[in-house]
Amino acid sequence: MDWSFFVGHVNYWLFVVLMMTGLYVVVAKGNLVKKIVGLNMFQTAVFMLYISMGKVHGGTAPIFPTDMKIDPATVYTNPLPHVLILTAIVVGIATTALGLALVVRIREEYGTIEEDEILEIEQDMASEENRIHGQAMGGRA
Amino acid sequence: MNTLIDIVVFTMLVTTALAVVRTHSLFATVMLSGVFSLLSALLFVTLDAVDVAFTEAAVGAGISTVLMLGTLALTARSEKPSSHSPLIPLLVVLVTGAVLVYGTLDMPAFGDALAPAMTHVAPDYIARSPAEIDVPNIVTAILASYRGFDTLGETAVVFTAGMSVLLLISGRRITRAEAEKGATGNAKGTDDAIGDGSDET
Amino acid sequence: MQHHIVLRVVTKLLCGLIVLFAFYVQFHGDYSPGGGFQAGVIMAVAFIAYAVVFNLEMAQKVMPARVAHKLAALGVLIYGGTGVVSMLFGYTFLDYGAFQPGHPSHGQHWGILAxxxxxxxxxxxxxLTIFYAFTSRVPSISDEEW
Structure with a gap:
């Protein structure tokens, strides 16, 4: 692993670090809003990784001069990842809003947005139902 | 110069991410996520993706912060400390990260002009769009014309997500007690409550 | 927000400028960074800023929720309709050459604009729909908890 390999790949690794920080928040934190923030961070890190693959050394932003007199020597950065990520960001905010709406509904139903407490309430409800139905079915259920 | 900017922005991004992990105040978390978006927009500019930077700055730092604050107003202000040990999540994250890093070892170096991503359709778009589309911004040309179907799909997804949010949280709030009373008492009451949800926001 | 006079005056001034900027981004997207996605977000931000600084009712006098719902559907209709119109001219779906048969790249300009x-x-x-949905919900917790 020589120096040029390191310089050429280190930013990919930094993106992976950011991604994993987001994933850690999603997995380790019990709060639903925080999980969504973590998911957003993960998403943004993926976008950055994707865009960085389109970068060309010495390239410029993929916009021609307004008079369309194009200098053949100009190198343009790959515009395709930009298109895909640009739409993905807007779709991302729409789906984030959907996730937040679900959090709001969960809070209204359960009175909490902590994962542990929701699971506890679910467990209580299940055992309560089991008790009622169990009696109705002669204690067999 | 560019490297220096990259290093500074990366340091700030990682610091912000770690601060999100550490803090227990949800308000601070939401604000930090806005900061994270703005910093990533900065990084997008250094990567020549000006359109993406523009979108990220408007969406990530603007709308998403507002929506999350709206959610906080309806839910909770602070996070309760988790009772679980952080060891298992840490292990999961480390293993996933190691696998991803292993995956990047095969990738072409950053900024390589001969990478597969640069030699397939991208040069074709850049070479053909002045004659075929005649629009200075290549990103717009690809977005709206070459990949018009793709964008139609994305627009439909945005529309669908908006409508789903509307279905979930618009209209009158029905509590559990009300719903049960409606189910046993008069069924018409619940019908109405669901029915007038759409237009009364 | 009754006592924040600076905020109120500045927002009143800025809202118009934000809408103007949104139109610039929308119609100048062919020449500079920008386009429909960014312009839509910026346009929504103008109304959101108004609703945040004043209140929801005043913002909904300018842009009622039902109008916002219809706008969301109308946009998809405009997009799909462009494709259908190009089909009516005998071209394939979303082939903008249809709009100016003698000069394909001008047709492309019209198509991209639409x-x-x-x-x-x-x-x-x-x-706007999403924002209205979140803010018109009545909070179930008190303000003292902040």
Whole structure:
């Protein structure tokens, strides 16, 4: 692993670090809003990784001069990842809003947005139902 | 110069991410996520993706912060400390990260002009769009014309997500007690409550 | 927000400028960074800023929720409609050459303009719809908890 390999790949690794920080928040934190923030961070890190693959050394932003007199020597950065990520960001905010709406509904139903407490309430409800139905079915259920 | 900017922005991004992990105040978390978006927009500019930077700055730092604050107003202000040990999540994250890093070892170096991503359709778009589309911004040309179907799909997804949010949280709030009373008492009451949800926001 | 006079005056001034900027981004997207997605978000931000500084009712006098819902659907209709119109001219779906048969690249300009307008209208509508949905919900916790 020589120096040029390191310089050429280190930013990919930094993106992976950011991604994993987001994933850690999603997995380790019990709060639903925080999980969504973590998911957003993960998403943004993926976008950055994707865009960085389109970068060309010495390239410029993929916009021609307004008079369309194009200098053949100009190198343009790959515009395709930009298109895909640009739409993905807007779709991302729409789906984030959907996730937040679900959090709001969960809070209204359960009175909490902590994962542990929701699971506890679910467990209580299940055992309560089991008790009622169990009696109705002669204690067999 | 560019490297220096990259290093500074990366340091700030990682610091912000770690601060999100550490803090227990949800308000601070939401604000930090806005900061994270703005910093990533900065990084997008250094990567020549000006359109993406523009979108990220408007969406990530603007709308998403507002929506999350709206959610906080309806839910909770602070996070309760988790009772679980952080060891298992840490292990999961480390293993996933190691696998991803292993995956990047095969990738072409950053900024390589001969990478597969640069030699397939991208040069074709850049070479053909002045004659075929005649629009200075290549990103717009690809977005709206070459990949018009793709964008139609994305627009439909945005529309669908908006409508789903509307279905979930618009209209009158029905509590559990009300719903049960409606189910046993008069069924018409619940019908109405669901029915007038759409237009009364 | 009754006592924040600076905020109120500045927001009143800025809202118009934000809408103007949104239109610039929308219709200048062919020449500079921008386009329907960004313009839609910026347009929605103008109304959101107004609603945040004043209140929801005043913002909904300017842009009622039902109008926002219809805008969201209208944009997708404009986008899909552009494709259908190009089919009516005998071209394939979303082939903008249809709009000026003698000069394909001018046809492309018309097509891109129409399609970006559709995207912008949808994004404006959806962002406002989402914002209204969240803010018109009555909070179940008190303000003292902040």
């Amino acid at each position: 399609v970006e307008l559709g995207v912008g209208v949808t994004v404006t509508g959806v962002m």
